[in-house]
Amino acid sequence: MLIVFNPAAGGRRRRRLARALEALGLQGLRPDVAETARPGHATELARDAAGRGVGMVVAAGGDGTIAEVASGLAGSAALLGILPFGTANVLAWELGLPPGPENAARVLTAGRAAVLRPGSARFGDGSSRLFVQMVGAGFDAAVVANLDLSLKRRVGKAAYVAQAAKELVRYPFPRFAAALDDAEPEAVVSAIVTKGRLYAGRHLLAPDAAPGEPGFQVALFRGGGPARAALYGAALPLDLLPRLPGVEIRRAARVRLGASAGPVPVQADGDPAGMLPVEVVDAPGPLWVMLPTGPGGD
Numbered sequence: 001m002l003i004v005f006n007p008a009a010g011g012r013r014r015r016r017l018a019r020a021l022e023a024l025g026l027q028g029l030r031p032d033v034a035e036t037a038r039p040g041h042a043t044e045l046a047r048d049a050a051g052r053g054v055g056m057v058v059a060a061g062g063d064g065t066i067a068e069v070a071s072g073l074a075g076s077a078a079l080l081g082i083l084p085f086g087t088a089n090v091l092a093w094e095l096g097l098p099p100g101p102e103n104a105a106r107v108l109t110a111g112r113a114a115v116l117r118p119g120s121a122r123f124g125d126g127s128s129r130l131f132v133q134m135v136g137a138g139f140d141a142a143v144v145a146n147l148d149l150s151l152k153r154r155v156g157k158a159a160y161v162a163q164a165a166k167e168l169v170r171y172p173f174p175r176f177a178a179a180l181d182d183a184e185p186e187a188v189v190s191a192i193v194t195k196g197r198l199y200a201g202r203h204l205l206a207p208d209a210a211p212g213e214p215g216f217q218v219a220l221f222r223g224g225g226p227a228r229a230a231l232y233g234a235a236l237p238l239d240l241l242p243r244l245p246g247v248e249i250r251r252a253a254r255v256r257l258g259a260s261a262g263p264v265p266v267q268a269d270g271d272p273a274g275m276l277p278v279e280v281v282d283a284p285g286p287l288w289v290m291l292p293t294g295p296g297g298d
């Protein structure tokens with residue numbers, strides 16, 4: 001077992017890692033730990049470990065770290081483990097991973113392996129990026145792109161709320177074209193292409209999504225402007241976002257976002273990912289991820 005640890009969020013994360021290692025040690029396990037030194041490093045570490053035949057590579061970090069490790073494991077037989085030490089931890093909530101380092105460590109040794117089907121985002125410059133939960137274009141990506149990272153380290157998710165308030169008054173809400181499968185492109189101001197049901201932590205976005213299945217749920221936001229974005233932001237923690245006027249959620253296997261009236265930022269799993277255009281499809285193969293053994297689990 002190799003644990004790929006992202007130390008970028010500071011001391012509290014290190015403390016959680018120590019607790020997880022202690023819990024694993026009590027079960028007689030002494031996993032190797034590799035710290036990431038820069039963005040993208042987790043992919044290299046995971047790919048190298050899978051190439052050496054390591055059976056399980058554990059992402060100790062947030063959704064961005066999980067996506068990077070998943071990218072490195074693509075095409076290998078190695079299991080993906082998760083120690084959810086991030087800020088929002090959307091995938092961990094989605095998969096029902098228990099909070100607390102000791103409980104998360106127990107899943108690594110006593111859980112079950114389940115299929116996870118990441119998505120792949122291909123950009124206008126030909127580059128591709130794997131994601132485990134979602135890709136967003138428009139307002140939410142502007143919030144992510146301009147987020148104050150030192151504030152995020154200090155106050156966590158509240159930093160997103162503060163940044164959203166700033167973006168409300170300056171983001172220009174340019175329209176862009178969203179084409180789902182072979183349908184005609186439609187004009188939207190924001191789109192979130194998601195594998196899962198949850199968004200920004202534990203809030204409901206796409207009730208019919210399932211991360212183990214091929215394809216995506218796509219939330220299309222047609223109404224632009226600060227008042228509408230503020231309404232959506234207020235509805236999110238109440239789990240009312242999918243039911244608001246101007247929000248439509250559809251299923252698609254392929255999503256093309258582009259042809260915009262101005263530059264539109266993109267985020268993948270909560271990290272900045274460049275600008276439109278982007279095409280989203282399933283990643284070439286599934287992964288196996290460790291989940292808690294629950295009712296119906298084997």
Ligand SMILES: Nc1ncnc2c1ncn2[C@@H]1O[C@H](COP(=O)(O)OP(=O)(O)OP(=O)(O)O)[C@@H](O)[C@H]1O
Pocket residue numbers: 006007008009036037038039040041061062063064065066068085086087088089090269270271
């Ligand atoms: N040593 C490092 N210094 C700076 N950034 C790093 C380092 N190692 C990894 N990163 C980057 O940090 C980014 C953010 O990490 P991650 O998404 O795991 O945490 P988070 O943003 O706190 O969690 P979440 O996405 O769940 O809110 C990753 O996408 C990764 O590229």
